[in-house]
Amino acid sequence: MINNETKLDSFVVHKMNQYIFFRLRLLPIVFINIFMILIIIAASFLDKSLLTLCYVCGGIVLVCDVIVVAAYFVGKKKQKQIVDNNFVYKYDFDADGFDAEMISNTQQAKARVPYNAIKKSYETKDLFLLAQNDISVFVVDKRNMAETDIIMLRSIISNKTKSKMLKKSNKDKNTK
Numbered sequence: 001m002i003n004n005e006t007k008l009d010s011f012v013v014h015k016m017n018q019y020i021f022f023r024l025r026l027l028p029i030v031f032i033n034i035f036m037i038l039i040i041i042a043a044s045f046l047d048k049s050l051l052t053l054c055y056v057c058g059g060i061v062l063v064c065d066v067i068v069v070a071a072y073f074v075g076k077k078k079q080k081q082i083v084d085n086n087f088v089y090k091y092d093f094d095a096d097g098f099d100a101e102m103i104s105n106t107q108q109a110k111a112r113v114p115y116n117a118i119k120k121s122y123e124t125k126d127l128f129l130l131a132q133n134d135i136s137v138f139v140v141d142k143r144n145m146a147e148t149d150i151i152m153l154r155s156i157i158s159n160k161t162k163s164k165m166l167k168k169s170n171k172d173k174n175t176k
Contacts, residue, residue: 002093002149002156006141007086013079015127016139029061029068036061091140093153100138113138115160128153130161 006012040054090101097114113132120131128140142150 002091002145002153004091004093004140004145004149006089006091006139010079012127012139012141015124016129016137029065032061033065089139091138093156115156118157118161121157121161123154128157130157 036054036058040058043054085104085106087102087104090103092099097112097117100111100113102109117132118130119133122129122131126141126143128142130138130140132138140153145153
């Protein structure tokens with residue numbers, strides 16, 4: 001059994017917000033934008049009547065971009081609220097899943113999470129991020145874990161979750 005306590009300090013909350021925003025929301029929008037640009041270029045060579053339709057679609061994508069960027073800044077504002085409420089997550093990992101307990105100044109909650117409920121997982125130099133969906137992420141701080149516990153948890157996550165690929169960002173690899 002692996003136990004971990006993660007305080008949602010400004011560092012952890014910032015990393016969590018980066019993961020949610022960039023990995024889950026921004027990348028699909030970037031790919032859609034690139035696809036729309038390629039369609040507009042192709043339409044300009046093929047059929048001028050398609051060009052107007054492509055401009056309309058491009059405008060819709062641009063509005064979506066503005067909404068996503070606005071959501072990012074709203075998330076940044078909420079980061080301060082999370083840090084100010086002194087959120088702490090306590091995790092107990094076992095063979096079948098993990099118990100997550102959230103404690104803050106204003107609330108307390110407990111949940112049992114089976115490993116097959118984890119859809120995406122990501123590892124940085126300091127954190128494990130375990131996502132059940134696009135907006136719910138469990139953050140496990142590795143900074144206060146023994147190396148043997150980190151190795152064991154990495155193995156559990158890669159073997160027992162639906163997310164088979166753990167990634168380390170290049171930035172984190174270069175800082176070791």
